Amino acid sequence: MDVPLLEQLACLLAQGRRDAQRLRDAAGGRYRERAIPREHLRAADDATRTPHRMLCGDPTLSLAALLSEQGQGHGPDPDAVCVDLHPALVDEPLVARFARWIPRLFLLQALGPQADCRVRALAEDHAALRLVLDAAWPRAVIDDAGTPDATAMHAFDAGRVVLVLADDAARCGSLLPDGASWITCVGDDAMAAQVRHACLSSGAALDIASVGATPGEWARRHAGGKPVDAMRAALAAFGATPLAQSNAGTTPTGRRRAGMEVLLGQCARDGLRTLVWVDAPDRRTSDATLCRAITRRDMGAPPWDRVVILGWHFVPTFAQHLALHCDARIEAFAIGLQPSTGRRSARPAVDPDGFRPMRGLAAAWIDRERSRSQRDAEWVTVQLRDDHDAALVDWSIDPDHDGDVFRGRWHASRDGDAALRTARVRVPWQPGPRRVCIRAIDAAGGISEVMSIARHRPDEQAPWPLPGSAATQAPVEALC
Numbered sequence: 001m002d003v004p005l006l007e008q009l010a011c012l013l014a015q016g017r018r019d020a021q022r023l024r025d026a027a028g029g030r031y032r033e034r035a036i037p038r039e040h041l042r043a044a045d046d047a048t049r050t051p052h053r054m055l056c057g058d059p060t061l062s063l064a065a066l067l068s069e070q071g072q073g074h075g076p077d078p079d080a081v082c083v084d085l086h087p088a089l090v091d092e093p094l095v096a097r098f099a100r101w102i103p104r105l106f107l108l109q110a111l112g113p114q115a116d117c118r119v120r121a122l123a124e125d126h127a128a129l130r131l132v133l134d135a136a137w138p139r140a141v142i143d144d145a146g147t148p149d150a151t152a153m154h155a156f157d158a159g160r161v162v163l164v165l166a167d168d169a170a171r172c173g174s175l176l177p178d179g180a181s182w183i184t185c186v187g188d189d190a191m192a193a194q195v196r197h198a199c200l201s202s203g204a205a206l207d208i209a210s211v212g213a214t215p216g217e218w219a220r221r222h223a224g225g226k227p228v229d230a231m232r233a234a235l236a237a238f239g240a241t242p243l244a245q246s247n248a249g250t251t252p253t254g255r256r257r258a259g260m261e262v263l264l265g266q267c268a269r270d271g272l273r274t275l276v277w278v279d280a281p282d283r284r285t286s287d288a289t290l291c292r293a294i295t296r297r298d299m300g301a302p303p304w305d306r307v308v309i310l311g312w313h314f315v316p317t318f319a320q321h322l323a324l325h326c327d328a329r330i331e332a333f334a335i336g337l338q339p340s341t342g343r344r345s346a347r348p349a350v351d352p353d354g355f356r357p358m359r360g361l362a363a364a365w366i367d368r369e370r371s372r373s374q375r376d377a378e379w380v381t382v383q384l385r386d387d388h389d390a391a392l393v394d395w396s397i398d399p400d401h402d403g404d405v406f407r408g409r410w411h412a413s414r415d416g417d418a419a420l421r422t423a424r425v426r427v428p429w430q431p432g433p434r435r436v437c438i439r440a441i442d443a444a445g446g447i448s449e450v451m452s453i454a455r456h457r458p459d460e461q462a463p464w465p466l467p468g469s470a471a472t473q474a475p476v477e478a479l480c
Contacts, residue, residue, distance in 0.1 A: 086171055242265050360442070
């Protein structure tokens with residue numbers, strides 16, 4: 001154990017205790033962390049089976065969300081906890097790992113005070129880890145095994161609930177038990193995609209939820225009470241000059257004024273006069289933003305040559321909306337942030353090299369046909385466009401999307417092959433229109449969706465009523 005780590009250990013423990021206590025105090029209040037369901041991965045024959053849970057977001061916030069659910073009486077308490085502290089990056093210093101894990105250890109102590117606890121780490125970290133556990137989580141036992149032990153970790157009863165945390169996706173997947181119900185917390189979309197793929201391959205039912213992913217919660221945590229400063233930082237990082245707007249952006253107290261949900265700037269891209277549109281950090285960029293940006297571009301004096309939209313949060317169907325406009329003078333970029341240094345700032349540190357073009361699944365062909373052998377069933381055929389084949393690693397179909405939670409009935413990784421771009425799903429017959437949603441996952445874990453209303457094809461066309469005869473009532477399809 002090196003001397004600099006011993007000198008910083010007391011400060012790390014004090015800061016971790018304060019962060020954990022702040023999240024515990026907010027567990028029953030208005031600003032508590034929440035786990036919002038995002039996707040259900042269940043087969044048609046396991047609707048009554050208890051699904052596993054995967055919480056996507058900062059694992060510290062995910063544990064705070066579980067603590068909030070525990071205080072409200074939702075969900076069982078974990079019977080066993082397994083933590084793997086092996087670094088995902090080989091060259092990551094131990095101080096950085098402890099700064100990230102100490103608040104989680106304090107929350108685990110509050111979440112499962114009577115649970116069986118096991119911690120895995122590198123052999124050279126055991127001495128310093130023991131000091132940390134004595135202060136944050138005394139019940140935890142350090143496992144001396146260097147690799148996950150399948151016999152020890154998978155021998156859980158079906159009625160137990162196991163909580164698994166790890167920084168490395170491969171080790172997290174190997175620690176998930178086979179028999180018991182498990183809960184895992186993943187920090188980024190790439191890790192979530194790997195765990196999701198492992199569950200699809202094994203046929204396990206899985207509920208995926210997002211923690212701290214709503215624009216309001218994200219803005220409260222990163223931008224604080226100064227969202228206009230964050231918008232100006234994004235505009236400056238993109239290299240645009242702010243435009244003079246009629247209303248002042250902030251009040252005397254520094255808060256955003258009513259109606260100040262967008263910041264405008266200008267720059268030159270490829271020699272063209274370009275309007276830069278920056279959305280507020282507590283709003284989602286959607287089709288409404290596209291329409292407003294196009295109107296502002298065309299109503300300029302003189303009109304702008306093109307418009308660039310910078311957004312913090314994009315709806316999954318944004319690529320579809322962008323393709324439907326069919327306008328080459330529109331560009332959209334997601335704003336990237338620099339890695340956090342652990343200090344709370346009044347505004348996020350925008351990365352000048354972190355602007356990522358928004359791409360994804362833009363269109364799909366959907367057809368419905370009633371089954372000839374069983375009249376109470378129908379076939380839904382989906383074919384993806386070919387221009388996004390290289391970017392997709394998995395895709396799925398929800399033939400009865402409710403507009404909220406995605407419930408995939410067919411998954412390429414489980415029911416077919418990831419290279420397939422055409423699928424045929426058998427579903428119960430529905431005489432009215434059907435809302436079909438296709439969700440695609442790229443290599444980085446990014447999610448894009450295509451939403452479509454598919455109407456049925458009548459078996460035979462009714463003849464047009466002859467003059468003087470009683471008019472035949474045509475069927476009416478309600479889309480609401």
